Amino acid sequence: MNRFAALDKTPQARGLRLTQTHVLLVIVAGLAFVPLVVTDSFTLHSIIMILFFAYMATSWNLVCGYVGQLSLGHAMFNGVGGYVSVLMFTQLGLSPWLGMLFGGLLAMVLAVLIGLPTFRLKGPYFTLTMIAFAEIVRIWVENTNDFAGIPLKGAEGLIVPNRGDDFWAFQFSGKVPYYYIILTFLALALAATAWMERSKLGFCLKAIRGDRDAAEALGVNPTRYTSIAFALSAFMTAIGGSFYAQFFRYINPERSMGLELSIDMAVMAIIGGQGTVLGPLLGAAILTPIAELARGAFGGGLLGLHLVVYGFALMACVLYFPKGAIDPLRKIFRKIAGGGAK
Amino acid sequence: MDAFILSYAVVNGLLQGAIYGGVALGLSLIFGVLRVVNFAHGSFLMLSLYISFWCWSLFGMDPYLSALITVPVMFALGYMVQSVVIAPLIRRESAMVVEPLSALLLTAGVFLVMDNMALMAFGPDVRALQGAYYIPTIFIGGIPISGQRLIGALAAFVVALGISYWLRHSDMGRAIRATAQNRDAASMSGINVPAVYAVTFGIGCSILGLFGALISPFLPISPSIGLAFGIKSFVVVVLGGLGSISGAIVGGIVIGVFEAVASQFVTATSASIGSLVLFILILVFRPQGIMGRA
Numbered sequence: 119m120n121r122f123a124a125l126d127k128t129p130q131a132r133g134l135r136l137t138q139t140h141v142l143l144v145i146v147a148g149l150a151f152v153p154l155v156v157t158d159s160f161t162l163h164s165i166i167m168i169l170f171f172a173y174m175a176t177s178w179n180l181v182c183g184y185v186g187q188l189s190l191g192h193a194m195f196n197g198v199g200g201y202v203s204v205l206m207f208t209q210l211g212l213s214p215w216l217g218m219l220f221g222g223l224l225a226m227v228l229a230v231l232i233g234l235p236t237f238r239l240k241g242p243y244f245t246l247t248m249i250a251f252a253e254i255v256r257i258w259v260e261n262t263n264d265f266a267g268i269p270l271k272g273a274e275g276l277i278v279p280n281r282g283d284d285f286w287a288f289q290f291s292g293k294v295p296y297y298y299i300i301l302t303f304l305a306l307a308l309a310a311t312a313w314m315e316r317s318k319l320g321f322c323l324k325a326i327r328g329d330r331d332a333a334e335a336l337g338v339n340p341t342r343y344t345s346i347a348f349a350l351s352a353f354m355t356a357i358g359g360s361f362y363a364q365f366f367r368y369i370n371p372e373r374s375m376g377l378e379l380s381i382d383m384a385v386m387a388i389i390g391g392q393g394t395v396l397g398p399l400l401g402a403a404i405l406t407p408i409a410e411l412a413r414g415a416f417g418g419g420l421l422g423l424h425l426v427v428y429g430f431a432l433m434a435c436v437l438y439f440p441k442g443a444i445d446p447l448r449k450i451f452r453k454i455a456g457g458g459a460k
Numbered sequence: 461m462d463a464f465i466l467s468y469a470v471v472n473g474l475l476q477g478a479i480y481g482g483v484a485l486g487l488s489l490i491f492g493v494l495r496v497v498n499f500a501h502g503s504f505l506m507l508s509l510y511i512s513f514w515c516w517s518l519f520g521m522d523p524y525l526s527a528l529i530t531v532p533v534m535f536a537l538g539y540m541v542q543s544v545v546i547a548p549l550i551r552r553e554s555a556m557v558v559e560p561l562s563a564l565l566l567t568a569g570v571f572l573v574m575d576n577m578a579l580m581a582f583g584p585d586v587r588a589l590q591g592a593y594y595i596p597t598i599f600i601g602g603i604p605i606s607g608q609r610l611i612g613a614l615a616a617f618v619v620a621l622g623i624s625y626w627l628r629h630s631d632m633g634r635a636i637r638a639t640a641q642n643r644d645a646a647s648m649s650g651i652n653v654p655a656v657y658a659v660t661f662g663i664g665c666s667i668l669g670l671f672g673a674l675i676s677p678f679l680p681i682s683p684s685i686g687l688a689f690g691i692k693s694f695v696v697v698v699l700g701g702l703g704s705i706s707g708a709i710v711g712g713i714v715i716g717v718f719e720a721v722a723s724q725f726v727t728a729t730s731a732s733i734g735s736l737v738l739f740i741l742i743l744v745f746r747p748q749g750i751m752g753r754a
Contacts, residue, residue, distance in 0.1 A: 188561050190568075235744045241560040242497040246694050247743050250736045253691065257736075261729040377687065381568065388565065421584065422576030422683075429572030436565045437548050 137451070138395060142312060145399070146305045153294045162293045164410035169300045170362065171406045174379075175386035175398030176307040177354035181347040182384065183392030184320065186327040187237070190380045191248030192355050194255045195225040197375030199356025200363035201259070204276045205268060207287070214288035218360035222353040229352030230345050237344045252380060260371040275370025278363060288364040296365050303361065304399070307354055311395045314347075323347055327393075355383075378425075385428050389435045391442025400444050405431065468603050469720040475609040477716015481700075481709035482616025483671050484693035485623065486664030492703030493640040493660045495560060496546060499567040502690025503574035504665045508534050508672025509681045510582060516589050516676075523589055527673035531666045538665025541570055542658045550657065571690075578683040586682045612674045619667055620709050627705075636660055640703075695739040701749025710750060 149169070156162050174196070182189050202221030206212040212220075236247045260273045270276075281287040290296060314320045322343040325333035330340050363369045373379070382405075390401025409424035439445060487501045508530040515521040515529060545566055595607030627633035638646040639656045647653045679685070692715070700711025715735050722731035742749065 186561075188564065236740075239743060239747070242564050243698075243743055243747060245561070245564060246497075246698065247740055249691065250695075250740050254733050254736050257729060257733055261727070381572070385568075385572075420580055422579035425572050425576040426580070429569040429574075429576065431569075432572065433545055433566055433569035436562050436569070437545075437552075440562065 191252035199359030225356035391444030473720025478613035481712025506686030534669030542661035
């Protein structure tokens with residue numbers, strides 16, 4: 119792109135960002151009214167799962183969508199968040215609200231330690247390395263009953279003891295409080311992504327995505343910026359893991375750090391549109407209902423049906439909508455909102 | 461550590477490792493030619509294991525004989541996946557190099573579809589061909605060697621040598637190598653590149669058909685076994701050097717012996733963690749693998 123094209127695009131881009139913020143606010147505000155309309159507990163549970171996956175996909179997107187590195191190991195951070203907050207609660211009696219911060223910090227440290235040597239790996243090599251790291255953590259937890267006095271309980275998983283309706287224990291009798299908590303998390307994650315897009319960090323990440331060597335030649339330190347974003351993404355994913363643990367009051371290595379969760383997060387962000395603020399939310403809104411419907415309609419009868427659909431959707435998306443489902447919507451939106459811009 | 465037990469572990473590791481190598485051959489071949497990391501690799505193995513199982517349990521067919529079915533079926537399936545799913549991507553990006561991540565995502569989609577269709581059709585239960593086959597255990601220097609594993613290991617060497625010879629001396633093999641070197645130049649020399657790609661993918665998968673039939677008698681079969689073998693194959697191929705045929709066998713043997721010997725000292729779990737650590741170290745410090753060119 120030449121200099122003039124860049125100059126030409128700036129005002130339009132600014133206008134777009136503004137409208138995107140508006141869309142964001144409208145969506146979040148609209149979602150805040152959902153529990154007033156939906157009183158059925160099962161439906162609300164499904165909507166909470168949509169928001170949860172939207173949050174997870176947004177966290178994944180924060181680094182992977184912007185740097186263009188495909189991580190299929192993010193479930194590891196989810197597991198770290200869940201395990202740390204649950205263990206701190208059961209062993210030390212620490213509130214999960216604080217425990218989740220510790221889980222997030224541990225995930226950040228882990229992310230930096232993993233990211234430093236692996237970020238320069240390209241394409242599939244990075245993906246395979248992330249799978250290997252996540253598998254190491256999962257296999258280790260699955261086969262460790264007791265680590266230095268900490269009862270990890272291996273494949274059996276951890277149960278969060280019931281404390282009734284207790285804010286500090288992160289336990290509520292109805293589903294509505296969980297709904298507002300995950301909605302708040304999602305709103306914060308979307309805001310963080312929107313902020314990052316405009317910040318120096320976001321521009322550096324985009325430069326790195328475009329051409330790592332060129333970005334480095336211009337004085338952008340790729341390792342530093344990708345590490346920051348990766349740590350942020352790991353932190354957010356871990357917070358999501360804590361929420362998941364508190365919501366279901368049960369976690370095990372297979373569900374909370376298995377490859378399936380990593381794939382879910384990545385697939386939702388990719389189908390919705392990676393590297394965009396609203397894409398992961400859209401992806402989760404498209405895909406999670408399929409999983410929830412399959413679960414509701416067939417019980418456990420048709421195990422894996424939703425993943426078959428995810429698989430076909432992923433293939434169709436890569437072939438026909440490489441920019442995600444958000445792209446055609448954006449074009450329509452641009453026509454309505456910014457028709458006069460060009 | 462008893463020398464006898466250690467040598468037993470080494471011999472068994474060699475056999476198991478050669479089988480790992482044989483299973484990984486197709487992954488390496490496909491990557492070497494198409495530059496596509498086939499995430500669904502293990503799924504093809506899983507499917508051919510099931511075909512062997514059902515042929516045995518429904519028709520009483522000899523598991524080894526079921527290779528006559530699994531090999532062509534896997535070839536056809538691989539050919540189809542390449543020409544229906546991946547070819548449009550390659551056509552679209554013909555001007556550029558295929559973006560490896562898009563191809564990986566496509567095959568991840570294939571993996572999701574295949575593994576979960578198997579889960580829906582067969583359920584999560586573990587199946588086994590119990591007593592389907594009996595090949596006597598032979599003793600070499602007092603060390604017992606499972607006949608079935610020995611046959612699997614020998615097959616890995618035969619297939620690797622056969623593929624190498626075929627790639628070197630047949631017309632199709634030359635076309636495949638030319639395409640691997642330079643797609644556009646090959647195309648300009650009159651090679652039908654899409655056909656070469658589809659045949660390569662088909663062959664890569666048909667090798668899995670053969671090994672599915674060969675290892676089905678001693679393997680517990682479940683829908684998730686594909687992923688376990690898939691990950692193992694990635695480790696093996698990266699270790700040996702992506703795209704190298706001999707590297708796949710060498711990588712397989714290294715992993716097999718490493719795990720067998722390590723599990724004499726630590727738990728089998730730690731041994732499998734160890735092989736993943738080895739995999740990461742190789743990727744970080746020597747991404748071209750043991751046998752790969754720099």
